[in-house]
Amino acid sequence: xxxxxxxxxxxxxxxxxxxxxxxxxxxxxxxxxxxxxxxxxxxxxxxxxxxxxxxxxxxxxxxxxxxxxxxxxxxxx
Amino acid sequence: xxxxxxxxxxxxxxxxxxxxxxxxxxxxxxxxxxxxxxxxxxxxxxxxxxxxxxxxxxxxxxxxxxxxxxxxxxxxxxxxxxxxxxxxxxxxxxxxxxxxxxxxxxxxxxxxxxxxxxxxxxxxxxxxxxxxxxxxxxxxxxxxxxxxxxxxxxxxxxxxxxxxxxxxxxxxxxxxxxxxxxxxxxxxxxxxxxxxxxxxxxxxxxxxxxxxxxxxxxxxxxxxxxxxxxxxxxxxxxxxxxxxxxxxxxxxxxxxxxxxxxxxxxxxxxxxxxxxxxxxxxxxxxxxxxxxxxxxxxxxxxxxxxxxxxxxxxxxxxxxxxxxxxxxxxxxxxxxxxxxxxxxxxxxxxxxxxxxxxxxxxxxxxxxxxxxxxxxxxxxxxxxxxxxxxxxxxxxxxxxxxxxxxxxxxxxxxxxxxxxxxxxxxxxxxxxxxxxxxxxxxxxxxxxxxxxxxxxxxxxxxxxxxxxxxxxxxxxxxxxxxxxxxxxxxxxxxxxxxxxxxxxxxxxxxxxxxxxxxxxxxxxxxxxxxxxxxxxxxxxxxxxxxxxxxxxxxxxxxxxxxxxxxxxxxxxxxxxxxxxxxxxxxxxxxxxxxxxxxxxxxxxxxxxxxxxxxxxxxxxxxxxxxxxxxxxxxxxxxxxxxxxxxxxxxxxxxxxxxxxxxxxxxxxxxxxxxxxxxxxxxxxxxxxxxxxxxxxxxxxxxxxxxxxxxxxxxxxxxxxxxxxxxxxxxxxxxxxxxxxxxxxxxxxxxxxxxxxxxxxxxxxxxxx
Amino acid sequence: xxxxxxxxxxxxxxxxxxxxxxxxxxxxxxxxxxxxxxxxxxxxxxxxxxx
Numbered sequence: 001x002x003x004x005x006x007x008x009x010x011x012x013x014x015x016x017x018x019x020x021x022x023x024x025x026x027x028x029x030x031x032x033x034x035x036x037x038x039x040x041x042x043x044x045x046x047x048x049x050x051x052x053x054x055x056x057x058x059x060x061x062x063x064x065x066x067x068x069x070x071x072x073x074x075x076x077x
Numbered sequence: 078x079x080x081x082x083x084x085x086x087x088x089x090x091x092x093x094x095x096x097x098x099x100x101x102x103x104x105x106x107x108x109x110x111x112x113x114x115x116x117x118x119x120x121x122x123x124x125x126x127x128x129x130x131x132x133x134x135x136x137x138x139x140x141x142x143x144x145x146x147x148x149x150x151x152x153x154x155x156x157x158x159x160x161x162x163x164x165x166x167x168x169x170x171x172x173x174x175x176x177x178x179x180x181x182x183x184x185x186x187x188x189x190x191x192x193x194x195x196x197x198x199x200x201x202x203x204x205x206x207x208x209x210x211x212x213x214x215x216x217x218x219x220x221x222x223x224x225x226x227x228x229x230x231x232x233x234x235x236x237x238x239x240x241x242x243x244x245x246x247x248x249x250x251x252x253x254x255x256x257x258x259x260x261x262x263x264x265x266x267x268x269x270x271x272x273x274x275x276x277x278x279x280x281x282x283x284x285x286x287x288x289x290x291x292x293x294x295x296x297x298x299x300x301x302x303x304x305x306x307x308x309x310x311x312x313x314x315x316x317x318x319x320x321x322x323x324x325x326x327x328x329x330x331x332x333x334x335x336x337x338x339x340x341x342x343x344x345x346x347x348x349x350x351x352x353x354x355x356x357x358x359x360x361x362x363x364x365x366x367x368x369x370x371x372x373x374x375x376x377x378x379x380x381x382x383x384x385x386x387x388x389x390x391x392x393x394x395x396x397x398x399x400x401x402x403x404x405x406x407x408x409x410x411x412x413x414x415x416x417x418x419x420x421x422x423x424x425x426x427x428x429x430x431x432x433x434x435x436x437x438x439x440x441x442x443x444x445x446x447x448x449x450x451x452x453x454x455x456x457x458x459x460x461x462x463x464x465x466x467x468x469x470x471x472x473x474x475x476x477x478x479x480x481x482x483x484x485x486x487x488x489x490x491x492x493x494x495x496x497x498x499x500x501x502x503x504x505x506x507x508x509x510x511x512x513x514x515x516x517x518x519x520x521x522x523x524x525x526x527x528x529x530x531x532x533x534x535x536x537x538x539x540x541x542x543x544x545x546x547x548x549x550x551x552x553x554x555x556x557x558x559x560x561x562x563x564x565x566x567x568x569x570x571x572x573x574x575x576x577x578x579x580x581x582x583x584x585x586x587x588x589x590x591x592x593x594x595x596x597x598x599x600x601x602x603x604x605x606x607x608x609x610x611x612x613x614x615x616x617x618x619x620x621x622x623x624x625x626x627x628x629x630x631x632x633x634x635x636x637x638x639x640x641x642x643x644x645x646x647x648x649x650x651x652x653x654x655x656x657x658x659x660x661x662x663x664x665x666x667x668x669x670x671x672x673x674x675x676x677x678x679x680x681x682x683x684x685x686x687x688x689x690x691x692x693x694x695x696x697x698x699x700x701x702x703x704x705x706x707x708x709x710x711x712x713x714x715x716x717x718x719x720x721x722x723x724x725x726x727x728x729x730x731x732x733x734x735x736x737x738x739x740x741x742x743x744x745x746x747x748x749x750x751x752x753x754x755x756x757x758x759x760x761x762x763x764x765x766x767x768x769x770x771x772x773x774x775x776x777x778x779x780x781x782x783x784x785x786x787x788x789x790x791x792x793x794x795x796x797x798x799x800x801x802x803x804x805x806x807x808x809x810x811x812x813x814x815x816x817x818x819x820x821x822x823x824x825x826x827x828x829x830x831x832x833x834x835x836x837x838x839x840x841x842x843x844x845x
Numbered sequence: 846x847x848x849x850x851x852x853x854x855x856x857x858x859x860x861x862x863x864x865x866x867x868x869x870x871x872x873x874x875x876x877x878x879x880x881x882x883x884x885x886x887x888x889x890x891x892x893x894x895x896x
Contacts (some may be wrong), residue, residue: 030318
């Protein structure tokens with residue numbers, strides 16, 4: 001199943017399929033390791049549900065939902 | 078002398094390594110982006126000394142943030158003899174991403190695998206030999222924190238630096254390999270240095286490169302027209318980044334042998350995190366921690382034990398003699414810890430320092446001067462001018478250090494970055510990212526490093542707004558104003574709570590900052606909210622050595638300042654308060670004819686709406702003098718009070734009955750001011766508010782000027798500070814003194830808000 | 846006015862002039878005052894030169 005990263009629930013895991021978004025944000029996401037094939041787990045959500053914290057490539061990264069929308073994921077069952 | 082550059086991701090231990098190598102004490106923290114400018118030191122254990130340059134932490138050599146550009150330009154233009162690329166071994170893949178870019182430059186590169194101790198503690202292992210073979214450059218395991226492997230690292234870097242090295246890329250297998258090769262040949266033909274690096278960046282259509290090689294970029298565009306990838310289309314930047322990570326996952330990541338197969342295993346750090354960034358409790362916990370810090374530092378009633386158990390005061394216990402003096406030295410010591418309530422640790426340290434050390438010392442020195450037979454004016458200058466000023470400033474040193482210690486612990490442990498995470502949602506409402514929280518919180522220490530740290534913010538408008546409100550986060554030097562005035566209010570009215578007043582003044586600063594940002598982001602600094610994509614570092618216990626270094630630096634700096642600029646200022650103030658315009662020496666009684674008093678009286682009406690202007694009568698000018706002296710350094714405010722209070726009492730302008738303005742106590746100085754002027758509590762609070770939000774010290778103004786770039790932005794910033802402090806202080810005063818004026822303020826604020834909203838709607842319509 | 850007073854005046858004047866001179870020299874070098882505790886060579890604040 002495919003959905004964007006912002007729709008993930010806490011503890012859900014998936015693999016990055018596509019990264020979209022405007023140049024600067026997209027580049028930043030890439031630089032931080034969010035590239036197709038990367039495995040990502042949604043670790044937690046901040047108070048009020050935004051931003052979110054994910055684990056990927058063995059470290060923790062926080063990003064906003066507006067940025068997570070740019071990341072399309074293949075959900076792992 | 079050879080020159081080595083340290084490059085690596087933010088928070089990978091670069092600065093710790095730099096400190097270990099050069100024996101320096103640069104500021105280290107546990108959140109990304111502590112180092113924002115390059116700095117230099119010298120390593121002395123190699124046969125020939127080596128200059129070490131610490132570059133800002135970066136994730137990539139892209140042109141999007143100022144630090145990335147600084148690091149990139151340094152490596153390309155200054156041509157270091159070797160780049161030591163520090164790689165956080167606990168976070169191998171992402172750190173090697175930068176390595177693959179650095180390796181494209183024609184410079185010797187040595188990879189330092191840092192935090193190997195942490196990796197081994199997890200039960201994991203890294204095969205450094207294998208990694209070295211696959212990367213093609215030397216790889217050395219180190220632990221910067223424990224000082225392991227540093228000499229080997231430097232020896233290998235030193236040996237390697239004398240060799241020529243041509244750039245190598247991991248993009249050989251990608252779809253763009255041919256294009257990169259062609260562009261490289263073209264650049265080679267133009268005698269461009271580092272052709273491979275520039276070729277790759279040009280293929281990525283990096284804005285800096287496109288600007289530099291306008292002709293060659295056509296090659297890329299032509300190729301692009303014929304090219305299409307299934308996933309990326311013709312987005313070369315994405316393709317390159319993806320190819321790098323693919324290569325890393327396939328070829329480099331396997332050198333890491335994990336003990337646990339589960340990638341998402343839960344650690345101690347996670348457990349702490351669960352509580353500290355809890356969905357509901359995260360923000361309350363943060364507020365409690367903040368309050369606890371202030372309570373531990375400032376409270377004269379620790380844990381409110383005194384209030385709860387109605388503990389007896391020393392007087393009740395019969396430990397004071399008829400004059401209210403302590404019976405013996407033991408009681409004096411006891412009074413530093415307990416008097417009707419147990420004091421908090423910060424207060425205890427402060428009292429010990431002041432009563433036992435500084436007070437005795439200056440008391441003794443003052444006696445010597447009086448007994449020396451010098452002329453009266455000389456005794457006055459030394460005792461009332463120099464000693465009073467010095468002691469008033471030094472008396473706050475312990476509390477500043479205690480507060481600073483707590484902030485260092487928050488920063489070192491990694492909690493600061495989490496605060497940014499939990500507060501981001503709120504900050505966004507004001508048009509900032511959670512990241513701008515970091516420089517703001519640094520502002521509690523000192524505005525200057527905080528302003529410099531705003532370089533981690535990519536958005537120029539966000540930066541300007543942040544620089545402007547940083548002084549509202551009351552710095553260490555403004556603390557004495559807070560404690561002295563709050564203390565005086567408590568002693569004078571016999572009610573209230575010094576730590577509560579201090580805490581709420583800090584809050585006032587924060588609220589003012591938020592409102593000011595909101596205002597600016599909706600009017601002069603409109604723009605989109607900047608992105609918030611930030612690494613959250615692992616928690617770790619604060620390093621004792623690191624904390625002590627922070628404290629020592631702070632103390633040294635503070636004392637140095639007290640004996641130079643502040644001492645000089647107090648002398649000048651004393652001079653101007655004892656000479657008239659006719660250059661005639663004035664006795665203490667005639668202080669109101671002095672140059673200082675005359676100028677301040679002239680300016681006094683300006684401060685009437687703020688509660689410390691004309692309504693204060695003949696001696697009211699002292700507040701104006703203090704506020705002006707504060708423009709040089711904020712420590713001057715209380716130093717000025719002490720100097721002037723001593724003169725006023727000596728001159729008989731105020732009785733000083735029951736008051737002994739002693740060298741060690743800024744609180745008594747403020748009380749003398751209250752007696753002399755009859756200023757009320759609202760005026761005093763407004764005075765604090767004014768000093769907190771007005772133009773900061775001279776040094777901070779200079780920094781703001783440098784950081785803001787354009788002259789126009791700087792001038793507007795000065796104007797903003799004057800206007801903001803005037804409005805905030807007059808609001809505080811009028812509402813405090815005449816509560817009904819709150820209605821006027823509400824109406825005024827509402828009118829401004831409506832105007833802005835309407836205007837922005839209009840603009841939006843025009844834009845659409 | 847005795848020797849002590851003269852020394853006092855000289856001392857004060859030297860301090861004031863020294864502080865002003867030092868700040869002018871720092872400014873000429875493009876340095877700003879900062880939190881590094883005088884450890885300027887390694888301090889981002891001190892070594893910050895506007896480009």
